[in-house]
Amino acid sequence: MFAGQTLAYAAMGAGLEVTWIPSYGPEMRGGTANCTVAISSRPIGSPVVRLPRVGVVFNTPSYEKYEPIIEMFGILARNASLVKLHSERKDITELAIPAQEIAEAVGDAKLANVVMLGAVLSARPVIPLEAVRQALQDHIPVHRRSMLDMNYEALNRGTMFQPTEVGR
Amino acid sequence: MTKELLKGNVAIAEAALRAGLEAYFGYPITPQTELLEHLSKRMVELGRVFLQAESEVAAINMVYGAACSGVRTMTSSSSPGFSLMQEGLSYIAGSDLPCVVVDVMRGGPGLGNIMPSQGDYFQVTRSAGHGDFRPIVLAPASVQEAIDFTVLAFDLADKYRHLVVIAADGLIGQMMEPAELPEMRPSSRSAPDYALTGAKGRPPRAITSLHMAAEEEEAFNIKIQQRLGVIRSLEQRWFEYKVDDALLLVIGYGTAGRIAYTAVESARSKGLKVGLLRPQTLYPFPEDRISELADQIEGVLVVEMNAGQMVEDVRLAVGGQAPISFYGRMGGVVPMPDEVLSNIEAAYERISARYLVE
The missing domain is CATH 3.40.50.920 (Rossmann fold)
Incomplete structure (x- = not known):
């Protein structure tokens, strides 16, 4: 959710149109909590998508739910620290990122989402990283301000990581 | 003003207070709760009235009371809560009072679920309560429209002394999108001439939805219908x-x-x-x-x-x-x-x- 919001803020900062929809149902109490971010250079009609071009999944139930619906030639990025499955699909690019380990090396496992964001934006550079850094600076809650540099570092390591590509 | 990334519910709340909302009464219900949550903080900051009522029935009757005193007032809910407000809405319409009600619609009938729906279309457009009246109903399709229609809702409510419903589905309430908020309006509005402000130094006024004589009630109904005729000719938007x-x-x-x-x-x-x-x-x-x-x-x-x-x-x-x-x-x-x-x-x-x- 935070990574999705950061992406949305960054897209807005980069002058793009964007919509962000959270799941707010029972999955928020455990399970496949998710958000949908649509980014476009033109006004966005539908904020819902049947086949996302990029999927970023953090746990196994979400992997099972979203792996089949990634659009052809799309990207599926998984937090390989937690998700041990891999896709049999030949028509998508799968990025396996040990986000938790990278985040722990940066200093806090909670930064796994920012690592993933960096890795995905490296593979699909739809937004300049500077806009993401600005979004982090502007929207990290006041009581977490001390973690700003760690967030930058997590983003950076995400972009630097050479993921194991599976499929295609 | 610059664009901000805003959630629909929060955008409606902030737009309402910038449009001059002076008294809000409500009761939490998903997918509308962020609206009430935002106002619980901001209204208090601004020294205005925020009250979480014991139920939707209480909230709408508090809105009725506040509207009698001439202030800009509002409540918000989602489908099951909106159903509970029907009696109050009819009384407000029967008393010729302006107010704004937000219905962030969810799946029904019954308790249903909390997912986005437009299942309340009949309910909001046909009457929103017993008797011959229809509220003005605005349907935003983006966070920007949610803001613009909230401001418009208060202006139309005042202009026609009429009930205005903002019918948004749950997705509009939950979605975040870049949007621009209006400037804060100066709060220099004087009480309208029907307001019950205490009769010191003037003859007392009365506001009621009770018209015992059928002819008297019919005359009142004719007035409502004439107003709706004007609304139909001037306020169609698409x-x-x-x-x-x-x-x-x-x-x-x-x-x-x-x-x-x-x-x-x-x-x-x-x-x-x-x-x-x-x-x-x-x-x-x-x-x-x-x-x-x-x-x-x-x-x-x-x-x-x-x-x-x-x-x-x-x-x-x-x-x-x-x-x-x-x-x-x-x-x-x-x-x-x-x-x-x-x-x-x-x-x-x-x-x-x-x-x-x-």
Whole structure:
């Protein structure tokens, strides 16, 4: 959710149109909590998508739910620290990122989402990283301000990581 | 002002207080709660009234009281809570009082679920309570429209001394989008001439929805109907896209209208002459424009997140001039653009087939 919001803020900062929809149902109490971010250079009609071009999944139930619906030639990025499955699909690019380990090396496992964001934006550079850094600076809650540099570092390591590509 | 990334519910709340909301009463319910939450903080900061009531029934009656005192007042809820407010809404209408009510619609009937829906269309546009009246109903399809229509809602409520409902589906409430808020209005509004402010130094006034004599009640009803006639002639609002050469007109509001926009874009890229009309006021329904377009078009497709409620208003406006088909999802399911597109293609094929026969 935070990574999705950061992406949305960054897209807005980069002058793009964007919509962000959270799941707010029972999955928020455990399970496949998710958000949908649509980014476009033109006004966005539908904020819902049947086949996302990029999927970023953090746990196994979400992997099972979203792996089949990634659009052809799309990207599926998984937090390989937690998700041990891999896709049999030949028509998508799968990025396996040990986000938790990278985040722990940066200093806090909670930064796994920012690592993933960096890795995905490296593979699909739809937004300049500077806009993401600005979004982090502007929207990290006041009581977490001390973690700003760690967030930058997590983003950076995400972009630097050479993921194991599976499929295609 | 610059654009901010705002959640629909928060945007409505902030727009309301900037438009001059002086007293808010409400009760939490998903998917609307962030609206109340935002006001609980901001109204107190501004020294205005925020009160979480013990129920929706209490909240709407507090709004009734506040409206009697002449302040700009509002409540918000979601479908089951809106149902609970019906009696109060009717009393407010029966007392000729302005107020704004937000219904962030969710799946029903009954307790239903918390997913986005447009299942309250009949409820909000037909009466929103017993007796002969209809509220003005605004249906935003984006966070920006949620803001703009909130400001408009207060202005229309004051202008006509009338109940205004903002009917947003749960997705509009939950979605974040870049949008621009209005400036804070100066709070220099004086109490209107009907307000009950204590009768010191002037004859007492009374506000009631009770008219015991039938003729007296009828006279009051005639006044409401005359006002609704003016509202129907002046306040129809809609958005349209590529209708000029359209053979098929797609009609949808709120989130369904927005999804239909994407489907219409896809249909256009395939060379189909399809246009979109998205009602922004559900009451008054943009019947004049639809009736005008009915002369030109060969078919209509109505898209809603319900079993087909607005389609009745479309039928009245089209008046048999073109065949009407309907596509809807119910129970909190949001239709995908490709579903709408295949319905556009099917409707378009029927038009083409008719041409061949002719």
